[in-house]
Amino acid sequence: MTLGKDGFQKVWKNLFNQSLDEKSLSGIEKILSDSVESEKKISDIISSDIEPMHKISFQHSHGRENAKDN
Amino acid sequence: MQKITNFSAFHIVSSIKKKEISAIEVSEAFLERCKSIGEKLNTWIALDEETILNRANEIDKLLKDGKDPGPLCGVPIGIKDLIDMENFPTTSGSLIEKDSFANSDSTIVSKLKNAGANIFGKLNLHEFAFGPTGLNPHYGDQKNPWDPKHMTGGSSGGSGNSVVTSQVPISIGSDTGGSIRIPSSLCGSFGLKPTLGLVSKFRCMPLSWSLDTLGPLSMSIEDCSLFMSVVSGFDPQDPYSIHSDHIDFNGKLKKNDLQKTRVGHARSFYEKNTDKVISSRINEIAQQISKLGVEVIEIDIPELDIAYDACTSIMVSEAAAVHEKRIRHFASKYDPQVIERIKPGFFVPATSYIQSQRFRGEWSQKITNEIFAKVDAILAPTTPIAAPLRSEHSVFLNGEKKETRGLLISLTRIWNFYGGPSVSMPIGKTEQGLPFGAQLMGRILEDDKLLGLAYNLEKEKICEAERISEL
Numbered sequence: 001m002t003l004g005k006d007g008f009q010k011v012w013k014n015l016f017n018q019s020l021d022e023k024s025l026s027g028i029e030k031i032l033s034d035s036v037e038s039e040k041k042i043s044d045i046i047s048s049d050i051e052p053m054h055k056i057s058f059q060h061s062h063g064r065e066n067a068k069d070n
Numbered sequence: 071m072q073k074i075t076n077f078s079a080f081h082i083v084s085s086i087k088k089k090e091i092s093a094i095e096v097s098e099a100f101l102e103r104c105k106s107i108g109e110k111l112n113t114w115i116a117l118d119e120e121t122i123l124n125r126a127n128e129i130d131k132l133l134k135d136g137k138d139p140g141p142l143c144g145v146p147i148g149i150k151d152l153i154d155m156e157n158f159p160t161t162s163g164s165l166i167e168k169d170s171f172a173n174s175d176s177t178i179v180s181k182l183k184n185a186g187a188n189i190f191g192k193l194n195l196h197e198f199a200f201g202p203t204g205l206n207p208h209y210g211d212q213k214n215p216w217d218p219k220h221m222t223g224g225s226s227g228g229s230g231n232s233v234v235t236s237q238v239p240i241s242i243g244s245d246t247g248g249s250i251r252i253p254s255s256l257c258g259s260f261g262l263k264p265t266l267g268l269v270s271k272f273r274c275m276p277l278s279w280s281l282d283t284l285g286p287l288s289m290s291i292e293d294c295s296l297f298m299s300v301v302s303g304f305d306p307q308d309p310y311s312i313h314s315d316h317i318d319f320n321g322k323l324k325k326n327d328l329q330k331t332r333v334g335h336a337r338s339f340y341e342k343n344t345d346k347v348i349s350s351r352i353n354e355i356a357q358q359i360s361k362l363g364v365e366v367i368e369i370d371i372p373e374l375d376i377a378y379d380a381c382t383s384i385m386v387s388e389a390a391a392v393h394e395k396r397i398r399h400f401a402s403k404y405d406p407q408v409i410e411r412i413k414p415g416f417f418v419p420a421t422s423y424i425q426s427q428r429f430r431g432e433w434s435q436k437i438t439n440e441i442f443a444k445v446d447a448i449l450a451p452t453t454p455i456a457a458p459l460r461s462e463h464s465v466f467l468n469g470e471k472k473e474t475r476g477l478l479i480s481l482t483r484i485w486n487f488y489g490g491p492s493v494s495m496p497i498g499k500t501e502q503g504l505p506f507g508a509q510l511m512g513r514i515l516e517d518d519k520l521l522g523l524a525y526n527l528e529k530e531k532i533c534e535a536e537r538i539s540e541l
Binding site: 015023028 | 425432
């Protein structure tokens with residue numbers, strides 16, 4: 001569930017004291033709709049023990065000798 | 071005798087060290103190209119002749135005194151203008167930052183200077199690196215050297231057109247969704263997006279810090295590798311930095327047989343939305359490398375749709391956080407198209423961002439454990455099209471009208487989401503004479519092995535960068 005166009009307008013006004021035009025509102029709506037849909041799919045498939053932030057670690061690199069993690 | 075400006079970085083270093091040429095001769099020759107060509111292609115935002123010549127004299131003096139200036143002795147290098155260099159403004163391609171003078175060097179510039187490089191100046195880019203076209207209303211559109219009516223691709227457009235026209239042998243780009251590889255493909259150079267964290271981003275303007283990387287564009291894999299041997303390494307000042315002592319960039323560049331190499335051909339990843347000329351050439355490459363003994367395996371990349379959306383949520387959220395203060399004070403000074411791309415980031419729910427990052431960790435592990443257990447590298451086009459006209463906001467592809475910007479990043483950004491290395495190699499030209507590239511993607515932290523494979527393909531003439539001498 002996202003704010004909707006009126007909600008976007010209020011937040012933008014509050015943050016930047018400006019208004020959003022129709023083109024911006026449609027762009028925001030499209031990205032948010034995709035974002036929320038993908039969030040639902042992710043919640044269904046993700047393991048419970050995954051860290052909140054992604055960072056490269058040497059767990060990703062297999063077969064390396066003498067690899068050190070920082 | 072070959073013109074100095076056609077020398078590779080490797081050749082420049084050995085020639086200066088053997089005293090066959092001086093650093094000042096090298097600098098003067100490249101500077102002449104920068105002045106005559108750079109303006110036509112809107113390559114540079116800052117180019118300071120006095121700084122360049124003083125540095126060249128300093129290098130020659132070191133050599134005269136019997137000292138070794140380092141592995142990049144006298145090599146001219148251009149840096150994308152979102153990287154700090156002391157006493158120069160870091161404009162990030164924006165008017166808002168035009169007077170933001172850096173009071174010290176970024177880690178990458180510091181490493182290059184310590185290695186004897188001559189930093190020529192600051193290269194033009196898409197404003198705040200947030201766009202794949204290289205169009206910039208403030209400093210001029212970066213123009214494609216093969217036909218200036220066409221775009222360079224971006225966001226590192228000046229980095230792309232500078233190396234192909236021999237203004238510098240190596241340039242630095244940044245890559246958050248393809249910004250090194252896209253101009254490499256559209257201009258016809260090599261370009262490496264390294265593993266996330268392998269090259270320090272300390273004192274560089276971020277776009278989306280968990281996706282951003284810095285890397286080289288050059289006319290040979292050997293020069294990419296030389297550059298990486300100098301700039302990679304742990305930096306405690308960059309929170310994303312990782313240890314990489316085990317990576318040997320020079321040791322892997324050997325001509326060897328490819329019998330034990332396995333390459334995944336990710337046909338389903340690109341074929342539907344790629345120009346037929348480009349997909350045919352990729353198929354041809356799959357056959358060529360197969361004849362050289364490479365085992366080519368058809369592969370599918372899992373959960374691509376979710377990964378694309380998650381990548382977008384991360385990129386716009388982080389970009390919004392980076393730009394919030396600037397937008398509050400200077401919204402009217404942004405390129406209108408750039409600010410439009412940032413706006414959605416202020417509304418992505420925190421849970422979407424966090425779940426996207428969590429998914430990324432799991433997906434990334436899956437790619438490493440499942441795909442890279444079967445193959446050493448993945449082959450695909452870098453861009454599904456060659457350079458569009460600078461005026462083209464949409465193009466027809468396989469009978470369908472598509473937005474140019476979305477197409478240009480469609481095959482690159484997923485590898486920023488993964489985090490591993492990806493190298494773009496020039497593999498052909500369209501009927502109009504515009505170049506296009508292929509990408510090889512490698513396992514996280516195996517950048518050296520990936521460059522080793524690309525080096526062998528270059529030696530077999532499967533990929534080759536062509537310089538432009540006259541415009």
